[in-house]
Amino acid sequence: MSKYWSSIVNRTDPYVPGEQINDSSLIKLNTNENTYPPPESVIKAIQDEIGESLKLYPSPTVDELREAIAKAYDVRKENIFVGNGSDEVLAFSFMAFFEPGVTIRFPAITYSFYTVYAKLFNIPYEEVRLNQDFTLNTHSLFHSEGGVIFPNPNAPTGILLPIEQVEEVLLHNQEKVVIIDEAYSDFAKESAVPLIQKYPNLLVIQTTSKSRSLAGLRVGYAIGSPELIEGLNKIKNSFNSYTIDRLAMAGAIAAMNADSYYKKTTAKVIETREWLSEELSQLGFHVLPSQANFIFISHPNKKAKSLYAQLKENGILVRHFSKAAIENFIRITIGTKQDMITLLERLKIILKEKSTW
Amino acid sequence: MSKYWSSIVNRTDPYVPGEQINDSSLIKLNTNENTYPPPESVIKAIQDEIGESLKLYPSPTVDELREAIAKAYDVRKENIFVGNGSDEVLAFSFMAFFEPGVTIRFPAITYSFYTVYAKLFNIPYEEVRLNQDFTLNTHSLFHSEGGVIFPNPNAPTGILLPIEQVEEVLLHNQEKVVIIDEAYSDFAKESAVPLIQKYPNLLVIQTTSKSRSLAGLRVGYAIGSPELIEGLNKIKNSFNSYTIDRLAMAGAIAAMNADSYYKKTTAKVIETREWLSEELSQLGFHVLPSQANFIFISHPNKKAKSLYAQLKENGILVRHFSKAAIENFIRITIGTKQDMITLLERLKIILKEKSTW
Incomplete structure (x- = not known):
C-alpha cells in the first residue's frame, strides 16, 4: 500500500503469467507457445x-x-x-x-x-x-x-x-x-x-x-x-x-x-496431441478431450502439484493452478513428438516412485 | 452510439494523432519524430x-x-x-x-x-x-x-x-x-x-x-x-x-x-532549432523559445491555418491545432538543415503572397 495509489490500484489482483525461466536445457511446456517456429x-x-x-x-x-x-x-x-x-x-x-x-x-x-x-x-x-x-x-x-x-x-x-x-x-x-x-x-x-x-x-x-x-x-x-x-x-x-x-x-x-505453412504445423500439433492423449490414457491419466495445443490431465495415484514439481526437477516445465476445483490437474503444452516422448519417459519413472497421494 | 457500448465508451473523446500521410515526397514535420535514423x-x-x-x-x-x-x-x-x-x-x-x-x-x-x-x-x-x-x-x-x-x-x-x-x-x-x-x-x-x-x-x-x-x-x-x-x-x-x-x-x-550516437544527433537537432528560430524571427515570425525538437510559431501577417494549408500544398506537412488560445500558431518539427532551408524558402514565397489576415 502507498498513499499515492488510487483506489483502482488497491482493488487490483494482478494476473500471474506462467514462469518464464531462461534455461534453454528446460523443455518448456507451460505457456502454450507453439512448438514450431514462424515461417x-x-x-x-x-x-x-x-x-x-x-x-x-x-x-x-x-x-x-x-x-x-x-x-x-x-x-x-x-x-x-x-x-x-x-x-x-x-x-x-x-x-x-x-x-x-x-x-x-x-x-x-x-x-x-x-x-x-x-x-x-x-x-x-x-x-x-x-x-x-x-x-x-x-x-x-x-x-x-x-x-x-x-x-x-x-x-x-x-x-x-x-x-x-x-x-x-x-x-x-x-x-x-x-x-x-x-x-x-x-x-x-x-x-x-x-x-x-x-x-x-x-x-x-x-x-x-x-x-x-x-x-x-x-x-x-x-x-x-x-x-x-x-x-x-x-x-x-x-x-x-x-x-x-x-x-x-x-x-x-x-x-x-502464410496459411498453408500454418495449416501444416497446426496439423502436426493436433496429431501429436491425439497421440499423446492416447499414450497418457494408457498410463492411467485422466485426459480431458482437448481441442487446443495443450492437454489438461490428472492421475489417480499422484498429486498434480508433486507431478508438476517432479517434472520440473527433471527438466520439464508444465503448469499447475492452485484453484481448488482443478488443483489435481496439470496443463501440458503440446511440443514436438520428441519432446513428448521425453515427457512420457519421465512420467513413467515418476509414476513408479513411491506414491505421494 | 450503440446499445452494446458501455458508459465508458460513451464518455470518451478520442485523441486525434497527427496526420500519417504515406507520401515520401512530402517533408513530414508534423509529429515530432527525429529527423535522424537510429544507430x-x-x-x-x-x-x-x-x-x-x-x-x-x-x-x-x-x-x-x-x-x-x-x-x-x-x-x-x-x-x-x-x-x-x-x-x-x-x-x-x-x-x-x-x-x-x-x-x-x-x-x-x-x-x-x-x-x-x-x-x-x-x-x-x-x-x-x-x-x-x-x-x-x-x-x-x-x-x-x-x-x-x-x-x-x-x-x-x-x-x-x-x-x-x-x-x-x-x-x-x-x-x-x-x-x-x-x-x-x-x-x-x-x-x-x-x-x-x-x-x-x-x-x-x-x-x-x-x-x-x-x-x-x-x-x-x-x-x-x-x-x-x-x-x-x-x-x-x-x-x-x-x-x-x-x-x-x-x-x-x-x-x-548508444548514448554517444544520440548525443551527436541531439546536438545537431538543437543546433538546427537555434538557427531556424533565428531565421524565422528575421522573417517576422514570433518564435516561442523552444527546448524541444520542434518550434511553435506565429506570424502577424498570416493566419496559422492558412500557413498550414499553404505549406501542405507546397509539400511540407506541419501541425495546426484549432484550440482558440493557440489557433494562430503552427508547430514545426526540426528536420535536417536541408529540410529547414526548403521550409524557409517556401515560407518566404507564401509570406510574399497577398495577405489572408
Whole structure:
C-alpha cells in the first residue's frame, strides 16, 4: 500500500503469467507457445521492415494489417480490431462492453485473467459452474445482466463448446455482448467467426501467439460487427494511439498470408496431441478431450502439484493452478513428438516412485 | 452510439494523432519524430533477435530493459517502469495515481491527450491558465486536490520550466503524485530525473520515440520511487502481461547503450532549432523559445491555418491545432538543415503572397 495509489490500484489482483525461466536445457511446456517456429516469409517481412523508418510512427489505424486479417477470415476491414496481444484486446473489450456495477458471467474454470479485468474495471461477476465432465453448462450463461465471456476451446481444460451451443448462448443474450475468446481456435474443429454476420453482439478474439507461432511479437485481434469494432477503437484511441509497432505489423501481415505453412504445423500439433492423449490414457491419466495445443490431465495415484514439481526437477516445465476445483490437474503444452516422448519417459519413472497421494 | 457500448465508451473523446500521410515526397514535420535514423547498433540488435524465438513470449517483467534504462539514468531497476510507448505509460499512470472524481490540474495549453485520459477514467480536471508569454504559472499548480501533470518542455509550446520551479511544484504537492512528461527532455537543458531521489511523489515519463529515433518501436518508460513503480506494475499486470515484444525490447536495450550516437544527433537537432528560430524571427515570425525538437510559431501577417494549408500544398506537412488560445500558431518539427532551408524558402514565397489576415 502507498498513499499515492488510487483506489483502482488497491482493488487490483494482478494476473500471474506462467514462469518464464531462461534455461534453454528446460523443455518448456507451460505457456502454450507453439512448438514450431514462424515461417521464413514472416522472418523476411520483419527483416525488410528494419531500417531508417523505425524513426517514424507506425500507422495508428493499422489499416494494412486489418485488411490482411479481414482477407484471411473472409470479412471486411470494418470487422477487425487489432491490439498489442489478445490480452490488450480483452482489456479494451471489458472497458468497451461491460458496465461497471453490472454483473457479467463466465465459467468458474476458465482463463484466470477474466477475474483480474473484472476487479480492475469494477465489474461484478458470476462464475458459473461447469458440468461434472468440465463441459460448459450453456443454460447458466443465458440472459446475463451484463454480458458473457468464455474461451472456446476453454482454458485450461481445452474442451470445445460445439458451435450450435455457442449460438444458443448468443440467441439468449441478444441485448448484451458475448465475447468468445478463441486464442486456441485454430487447433479446434470449428470457430464462431462466421456467426458475426448474424449476431451484432458477438465479439470473437483471436491471436497470432498460438497457432501462428508469434507469441514474441504481441499481436491479437477481435472480429465482430462494425459497431463493436467502433466501440473498441474509441477506447483504444483514448488510451494509446500507436499500439502496434512497425515490426510487429510487418510480421503479422506476413503471418496472415502464410496459411498453408500454418495449416501444416497446426496439423502436426493436433496429431501429436491425439497421440499423446492416447499414450497418457494408457498410463492411467485422466485426459480431458482437448481441442487446443495443450492437454489438461490428472492421475489417480499422484498429486498434480508433486507431478508438476517432479517434472520440473527433471527438466520439464508444465503448469499447475492452485484453484481448488482443478488443483489435481496439470496443463501440458503440446511440443514436438520428441519432446513428448521425453515427457512420457519421465512420467513413467515418476509414476513408479513411491506414491505421494 | 450503440446499445452494446458501455458508459465508458460513451464518455470518451478520442485523441486525434497527427496526420500519417504515406507520401515520401512530402517533408513530414508534423509529429515530432527525429529527423535522424537510429544507430547501426540498434538495427543490429533487432536483426539478431529475429528468428525462431519469436514463437516464445517475451519477458513479462522486462528486467533486462529496465536494467539498461536504470543504468543510463543512474538509478535502480526498481525505479523503472516500461510500457508500449509513453502514451501507454501515461494511461497506466492516470489509472494508478489519479482518483476518479478527484480533480487534477494541468496547463490549459498542453499535450491534448491529458483531457482524453481524464474523460476515459472519469477524473475531473482544472486547466490552469498559462502566463501571457506561454510560460507555466507554477503557483496555480500548488496544492492540487488530486495531483498534477505537465510536460516539460511543454507541448506544443516547447517552453521549458526551470528545474527550481519544477521543485516548487513538488514541494507544494507532497501528498499527491506529480507527473512530469519529459518526452522532449533530451533536447532541453535539464531534466527532473535527479529529483526522484528526494520526492517519492514524482513520476518522470520519457520515451525512445523522440531523441532516440525509435517512434516506430513503441517503448516508453517511467522513472520514480519504487512505490510508484509498484503501483504501475499492479495496473499493467492487471491489464496485459506482455506489453513489450521481443524486437522492441532488443532495440530499446541497444538504444540505452548508444548514448554517444544520440548525443551527436541531439546536438545537431538543437543546433538546427537555434538557427531556424533565428531565421524565422528575421522573417517576422514570433518564435516561442523552444527546448524541444520542434518550434511553435506565429506570424502577424498570416493566419496559422492558412500557413498550414499553404505549406501542405507546397509539400511540407506541419501541425495546426484549432484550440482558440493557440489557433494562430503552427508547430514545426526540426528536420535536417536541408529540410529547414526548403521550409524557409517556401515560407518566404507564401509570406510574399497577398495577405489572408
